[in-house]
Amino acid sequence: MTQLSNNSSISQRLQAVIDSNRHPKSPVAKDSPAVDYPQIAQQLAGLISGETDRIANMANCTALLWQELGAINWLGFYLFKHNKLVLGPFQGKPACSRIELGNGVCGTAAQMFKTIIVADVDQFPGHIACDVASKSEIVLPVIIEGQLVAVLDIDSPEADRFDCRDQQGLELIIKTLQPHL
Numbered sequence: 001m002t003q004l005s006n007n008s009s010i011s012q013r014l015q016a017v018i019d020s021n022r023h024p025k026s027p028v029a030k031d032s033p034a035v036d037y038p039q040i041a042q043q044l045a046g047l048i049s050g051e052t053d054r055i056a057n058m059a060n061c062t063a064l065l066w067q068e069l070g071a072i073n074w075l076g077f078y079l080f081k082h083n084k085l086v087l088g089p090f091q092g093k094p095a096c097s098r099i100e101l102g103n104g105v106c107g108t109a110a111q112m113f114k115t116i117i118v119a120d121v122d123q124f125p126g127h128i129a130c131d132v133a134s135k136s137e138i139v140l141p142v143i144i145e146g147q148l149v150a151v152l153d154i155d156s157p158e159a160d161r162f163d164c165r166d167q168q169g170l171e172l173i174i175k176t177l178q179p180h181l
């Protein structure tokens with residue numbers, strides 16, 4: 001009978017965590033000042049205007065977000081190359097260089113083509129801990145003309161740091177960046 005409780009597959013547990021975070025309980029991140037994403041998007045547009053190099057533009061995007069977002073300990077892009085995610089421009093401690101599609105929060109967001117908010121990384125089956133300080137995480141796919149180009153991964157040392165406002169704001173940031181990738 002004990003087997004029954006263990007019968008839930010990794011993918012079922014994964015979906016349960018994703019579903020439980022779809023409508024996070026707290027609408028605004030605790031103790032974090034409101035982030036003016038439209039203003040950041042304007043700053044980003046100015047920073048990357050006239051530059052066509054993808055890495056340069058992603059690098060400036062990470063630097064800007066790192067400067068403007070509160071309560072984060074890692075922020076960066078993983079680029080989709082040869083069916084894997086490969087570390088791209090980032091801010092924070094050194095991180096794992098490659099992530100297989102379907103692995104961790106990044107590989108899952110990449111495989112599902114959807115944003116994933118994880119309120120408690122310890123509850124996410126297969127979470128890859130690059131920095132033990134990370135308690136919550138948001139990963140957004142960057143998709144151009146139906147093709148996965150990268151994911152944007154942001155970690156926080158606070159549990160339940162990210163909500164749907166961050167998701168919408170960061171989607172605006174990605175939309176601003178996309179024509180310059």
Ligand code: SME
Nearest residue numbers: 095104105106127128130
């Ligand atoms: N936590 C991520 C791995 C990347 S690091 O957080 C920088 C994941 O589970 O995919």
